[in-house]
Amino acid sequence: MNRRSMVGAAAAAIPAAAIATPALAQAMPEVRWRAASSFPRVFDVLYGTFDRICARVAQLTEGKFRIQPFPAGEIVGGLQVLDAVQAGTIEAGHTASYYYLGKEPAFAPFTAMCFGLNTRQMTAWFRYGGGNELAAELFREYNIHAITAGDTGAQMGGWFRNEITSVEQLRGLKFRITGLAGQLFTRLGAAPTLIAPADIYPSLERGVIDAAEFVGPHDDERANYVRVARFYYAPGFWEPGARLHFISNQRAYAALPDLYKHALDVACAEADSDMVARYDHLNPQALRRLVAAGAQLRFWPRPVLEAAWRANEEMVADISRQNARFARVMESYNRFRGDQFQWFRIAENSYDNFAFSAAQTVR
Amino acid sequence: MNRRSMVGAAAAAIPAAAIATPALAQAMPEVRWRAASSFPRVFDVLYGTFDRICARVAQLTEGKFRIQPFPAGEIVGGLQVLDAVQAGTIEAGHTASYYYLGKEPAFAPFTAMCFGLNTRQMTAWFRYGGGNELAAELFREYNIHAITAGDTGAQMGGWFRNEITSVEQLRGLKFRITGLAGQLFTRLGAAPTLIAPADIYPSLERGVIDAAEFVGPHDDERANYVRVARFYYAPGFWEPGARLHFISNQRAYAALPDLYKHALDVACAEADSDMVARYDHLNPQALRRLVAAGAQLRFWPRPVLEAAWRANEEMVADISRQNARFARVMESYNRFRGDQFQWFRIAENSYDNFAFSAAQTVR
Numbered sequence: 001m002n003r004r005s006m007v008g009a010a011a012a013a014i015p016a017a018a019i020a021t022p023a024l025a026q027a028m029p030e031v032r033w034r035a036a037s038s039f040p041r042v043f044d045v046l047y048g049t050f051d052r053i054c055a056r057v058a059q060l061t062e063g064k065f066r067i068q069p070f071p072a073g074e075i076v077g078g079l080q081v082l083d084a085v086q087a088g089t090i091e092a093g094h095t096a097s098y099y100y101l102g103k104e105p106a107f108a109p110f111t112a113m114c115f116g117l118n119t120r121q122m123t124a125w126f127r128y129g130g131g132n133e134l135a136a137e138l139f140r141e142y143n144i145h146a147i148t149a150g151d152t153g154a155q156m157g158g159w160f161r162n163e164i165t166s167v168e169q170l171r172g173l174k175f176r177i178t179g180l181a182g183q184l185f186t187r188l189g190a191a192p193t194l195i196a197p198a199d200i201y202p203s204l205e206r207g208v209i210d211a212a213e214f215v216g217p218h219d220d221e222r223a224n225y226v227r228v229a230r231f232y233y234a235p236g237f238w239e240p241g242a243r244l245h246f247i248s249n250q251r252a253y254a255a256l257p258d259l260y261k262h263a264l265d266v267a268c269a270e271a272d273s274d275m276v277a278r279y280d281h282l283n284p285q286a287l288r289r290l291v292a293a294g295a296q297l298r299f300w301p302r303p304v305l306e307a308a309w310r311a312n313e314e315m316v317a318d319i320s321r322q323n324a325r326f327a328r329v330m331e332s333y334n335r336f337r338g339d340q341f342q343w344f345r346i347a348e349n350s351y352d353n354f355a356f357s358a359a360q361t362v363r
Numbered sequence: 364m365n366r367r368s369m370v371g372a373a374a375a376a377i378p379a380a381a382i383a384t385p386a387l388a389q390a391m392p393e394v395r396w397r398a399a400s401s402f403p404r405v406f407d408v409l410y411g412t413f414d415r416i417c418a419r420v421a422q423l424t425e426g427k428f429r430i431q432p433f434p435a436g437e438i439v440g441g442l443q444v445l446d447a448v449q450a451g452t453i454e455a456g457h458t459a460s461y462y463y464l465g466k467e468p469a470f471a472p473f474t475a476m477c478f479g480l481n482t483r484q485m486t487a488w489f490r491y492g493g494g495n496e497l498a499a500e501l502f503r504e505y506n507i508h509a510i511t512a513g514d515t516g517a518q519m520g521g522w523f524r525n526e527i528t529s530v531e532q533l534r535g536l537k538f539r540i541t542g543l544a545g546q547l548f549t550r551l552g553a554a555p556t557l558i559a560p561a562d563i564y565p566s567l568e569r570g571v572i573d574a575a576e577f578v579g580p581h582d583d584e585r586a587n588y589v590r591v592a593r594f595y596y597a598p599g600f601w602e603p604g605a606r607l608h609f610i611s612n613q614r615a616y617a618a619l620p621d622l623y624k625h626a627l628d629v630a631c632a633e634a635d636s637d638m639v640a641r642y643d644h645l646n647p648q649a650l651r652r653l654v655a656a657g658a659q660l661r662f663w664p665r666p667v668l669e670a671a672w673r674a675n676e677e678m679v680a681d682i683s684r685q686n687a688r689f690a691r692v693m694e695s696y697n698r699f700r701g702d703q704f705q706w707f708r709i710a711e712n713s714y715d716n717f718a719f720s721a722a723q724t725v726r
Contacts, residue, residue: 059625060423115718118711120483120516120643123636128644153483154710216710235714262422269633273486280483281491284706297709305717309725341719343647346660347517347579348481349719351598352712354668355478356704362672 031260033067033091033252036076036084038099043219045282046244047071049150049275050094053246056267057260065260067092082247086142091252094149096244097135098179103142105319106326108180109333110135110146112239114312116333119151119241119276121340126243129336134329135245145253149246149268150275153283157233157300158213159225161204164233164300167307176200176212180315181238187311197223204228215242217286218279232295237308244275394623396430396454396615399439399447401462406582408645409607410434412513412638413457416609419630420623428623430455445610449505454615457512459607460498461542466505468682469689471543472696473498473509475602477675479696482514482604482639484703489606492699497692498608508616512609512631513638516646520596520663521576522588524567527596527663530670539563539575543678544601550674560586567591578605580649581642595658600671607638 035054039046054067072078081093082100098111109116110131117125125131126148139146158177164170171189182192195203195212203209205228212229213236214220226232246268253261291297300308316334320327398417402409417430435441444456445463461474472479473494480488488494489511502509521540527533534552545555558566558575566572568591575592576599577583589595609631616624654660663671679697683690 056625056629060622060629062622115721118715118718120639124640124643127637127640154714156710217706235710235717237714237718240714240718259423259425262419266419266423266629266633269636270629273632273636274490276483277487277490280487280703280706284702287706287709299713302717306721306725309717309721338722339647340643341722343580343643343650344715345719346650347519347598349712349715350662351517351600351603352481352707353716354598354665355481355600355603356708356712358478358669358672359701359704362669 027257028061028064028259029257031065031256033065034070034075035067035092035094036070036074036081036090037072037093038078038081038095039072040078041071042222043215045218045275045278046150046152046215048278049244049271050246052274053094053149053264053267053271056270057263060263060267061260065256065263069094082142082144085144085247085249088143088249088251090249092246092248094244094246096242097139097146098242101179104138104325105180105323106138106329108326109329110138110243110245112242113330113333114181114184114238114315115309116240117337117340119153119243121337121344122151122241122243123148123272124340125333125336130332131336134332138325138329139245139247140250143250145248145250146245147247147265147268148243148272150244150271152215152239152242153276153279154216154241155236155239156213156216156220157236158211159204159220159229160211160231160233160298161207161229162210163231163296163298164304166301167304170304173211174209176203176209177238184238184308184312184315187315188307201225201228216279216283217290218282221286221290226290226293226295230294230296231298232290233298233300235300237300237305241276244271246271390620391424391427391622392620394428394619396428396611397433397438398430398455398457399433399437399444399453400435400456401441401444401458402435403441404434405585406578408581408638408641409513409515409578411641412607412634413609415637416457416512416627416630416634419633420626423626423630424623428619428626432457445505445507448507448610448612451506451612451614453612455609455611457607457609459605460502460509461605464542467501467688468543468686469501469692471689472692473501473606473608475605476693476696477544477547477601477678478672479603480700480703482516482606484700484707485514485604485606486511486635487703488696488699493695494699497695501688501692502608502610503613506613508611508613509608510610510628510631511606511635513607513634515578515602515605516639516642517579517604518599518602519576519579519583520599521574522567522583522592523574523594523596524570524592525573526594526659526661527667529664530667533667536574537572539566539572540601547601547671547675547678550678551670564588564591579642579646580653581645584649584653589653589656589658593657593659594661595653596661596663598663600663600668604639607634609634 037050041047054069076084081095084090085093096111097107100107173190175190176195177192185192200212400413404410417432439447444458447453448456459474460470463470536553538553539558540555548555563575
């Protein structure tokens with residue numbers, strides 16, 4: 001999906017004569033969809049974004065196109081959203097494509113890559129760097145139309161029972177972490193383990209696992225990990241942003257009037273800036289409360305970051321050798337990343353580095 | 364304007380009975396507006412964003428609500444957009460509120476502040492930190508309804524005929540720069556001057572001015588400043604982003620059906636992420652060409668940044684003493700800035716700092 005050409009083409013496609021004809025508006029059909037989120041209601045920004053997209057679509061179609069949102073687990077399990085939409089059991093869903101990398105590793109970069117594009121750079125890649133077109137090509141094989149719809153911003157690196165001061169301390173570490181990042185930590189000698197969110201707290205408490213990562217201060221605070229693992233690491237270098245997608249069954253999507261497609265498209269575009277804005281507003285407050293509750297903030301030691309960078313380069317090369325589609329997506333992604341990283345250092349990052357610390361350092 | 368409450372209220376306001384009634388859609392009236400941009404067509408992202416907003420609104424209303432966009436100077440001068448919308452000469456416009464700080468200094472922070480919020484933080488302040496409400500209160504006095512609609516990202520610090528290695532070298536420097544940043548450079552001993560964009564190039568060439576700032580690589584390349592002033596400074600610490608607004612005459616806006624208001628609102632929300640994405644895509648390519656054409660990239664020396672930080676704190680305090688509204692807006696802005704700067708250092712900035720340089724530094 002290319003939003004540029006959609007807007008341009010639609011504007012060009014309105015013939016002067018059509019403006020005097022109210023026929024289309026009168027023909028607006030009633031459409032009802034059921035849609036499932038990969039997130040439970042307790043994660044109010046993750047789930048709430050989905051809720052708002054559905055409300056916005058209703059608003060833009062005067063209630064004619066109603067998408068009923070369900071939290072994870074109510075009609076479909078959180079990780080079964082893609083399957084259910086593909087099968088047409090439900091018409092749509094809100095999910096993270098990397099949950100499905102077991103089907104196809106190329107699903108990973110459409111959500112997040114270790115040392116990948118940050119939130120703003122992801123938006124640029126999807127809209128102008130070919131990301132949307134590559135995602136559309138993959139989702140189409142699953143009978144799905146996908147639109148980017150929200151982002152978390154850079155995540156935290158998770159909660160650790162003990163301090164990590166060297167790469168060696170990662171050896172054998174039982175770390176709850178998902179997806180490609182799990183494979184990365186295996187390469188670093190850790191023992192990644194996938195545990196359902198509800199089981200993380202008791203597992204940390206009993207020492208069944210040594211560490212766990214989830215999202216960032218706002219969501220992590222609700223899970224109360226600070227009580228059982230107080231070292232809180234930054235940054236989550238495997239999720240410098242996590243992009244969500246609104247996915248629709250292709251047959252259901254194709255049957256929509258153009259106006260409803262546009263309403264869905266623009267509601268999701270709004271979510272791309274709204275969701276991270278909400279996190280940016282909530283995270284500082286949550287982090288302050290976590291620190292007051294005993295969280296010990298730590299930055300990853302540079303040798304850990306460097307070892308992880310090297311391991312990630314190898315991992316991407318290895319998967320690319322085995323999977324041509326992953327290789328093709330990563331070729332686009334990494335070319336774009338090279339340009340973005342170089343340019344962001346000049347104005348954006350040099351500004352941030354000075355300004356973010358100046359209030360403490362300039363007297 | 365508060366997008367949160369709008370979406371929520373609208374969703375709640377659709378009674379179940381209304382869903383079976385197509386009456387509203389049939390009643391969609393034809394509305395035609397004329398709207399002016401503060402930017403000429405040559406600045407294709409600045410002007411193009413406005414063009415896309417108008418196209419999107421037409422698309423979301425099946426061509427019933429048509430906003431005809433005019434570039435700066437065609438029906439209204441670039442800096443007269445607010446006056447024309449206030450008077451109702453035209454129904455709407457796309458502009459930067461800081462162009463009007465001569466009327467009221469509080470217009471400045473709704474576009475950009477020296478050492479202020481970056482692009483993502485501005486979105487969070489407008490949507491969740493009270494920024495939209497404070498802007499609405501001010502614009503209302505000018506008979507205007509305003510919606511945020513696009514951002515440039517962090518700008519460059521401009522083109523200099525000679526290298527700047529100390530604060531002393533700013534003394535007497537004839538620097539083309541606008542708004543509050545001009546006042547800031549006066550405090551630093553420079554001689555800021557406001558020259559229309561078309562006159563910048565010949566003024567630099569003849570040595571009438573020593574330096575000039577405009578936007579960033581993509582726009583600066585078109586102006587060809589590199590041929591007459593080769594030192595290109597980063598960052599533009601007085602514009603860590605510049606937010607634009609879509610402004611509507613309040614009477615014209617109030618007369619719109621709700622659906623058209625929502626269409627305009629969501630089209631502008633899309634612009635907030637789309638415009639900066641387009642810049643992020645175009646700037647790296649433009650910067651490479653500029654460097655190939657002889658641009659010498661320079662970062663501001665830290666003593667210059669520190670002197671500017673101090674001068675800015677004094678300037679904000681001085682204006683706040685004279686103007687209660689500016690003081691109230693800046694109180695909200697600076698409180699939010701404190702939270703954002705502290706939080707962004709933890710995950711976002713620590714990630715960026717490592718990742719942006721790792722490709723060059725990790726072996």
